[in-house]
Amino acid sequence: MVMQRVSLLTIGAFDLPKLRSFYKGIGWEETEFSSDNYAAFKTAGVILSIFPIEELAKDAGIEISHTADQFRGVSFAINVDSVEQVDSTIEDIRKVGGKILREPSDAFWGGRTAYFADPENNLWEVAWNPTAVFDERGAMVSF
Template identity: 70%
Template sequence: MILQRISLVTIGAYNLPELRKFYQSLGWKETEFSSDKYAAFKTAGIMLTLFPIEELAKDAGVPLAQDKETFRGVTFAINVDKIEQVDMIIEEVRQGGGKILREPSDAFWGGRTSYFADLENNLWEVAWNPDSIFDERGAMLAF
């Protein structure tokens, strides 16, 4: 049986130094082994890493998609503890050069949500769910 665990997520970066600067501009803390060739950010539950997309495709043995504007069918989420954090984070993303895809708004499911794209069109949702439960590290346990 495979462990039911996600420990690391890697984004294949077309321009790793530029994408790294974007996440740094959000105040995200990196590990000591981060560089413009491989960057790793500490988050509450998993590590988020950036790796050159050509190397990632080669390592996985798959062809490289050349169009970074095409939706890749994956979104990431930042779930927050307080409703006002959705708007605060989106403003930080805007100041850092991210593209706001959906302005913060109340969601049909009772929370608040917004979407943004980073500099390479990786999609992120920022959401507050009144039923979310987080552990002491900020990792989401339930919603």
């Protein structure tokens, strides 16, 4: 049986300093594990790491099959505590150069949502879900 746990998400970076600067610019705190060749950011639920894409592909035993401007088929989500935080978070992202893909809007499922892309087109949703439940660290445990 595979343990049902996601503990680390790694984004393969084409330009690690640029991505690192973006995530620091939105106010995310790096861990003590960060270095010139690796960045790791604390989040409520998992560690988000950024690693050179060539090294990530080599470690996984695969070849890179896309560029930074192509959709990778994955999105990440930042679930916020209030409906107003969707809008304010998108404004903070806009200020540091994030590409807003979908402006904040009410969702058919009763919440509020928006999308942005980081400098390498990794997609992020910012969402407020009225039924979301978070633990004491701020990690989502149910929705």
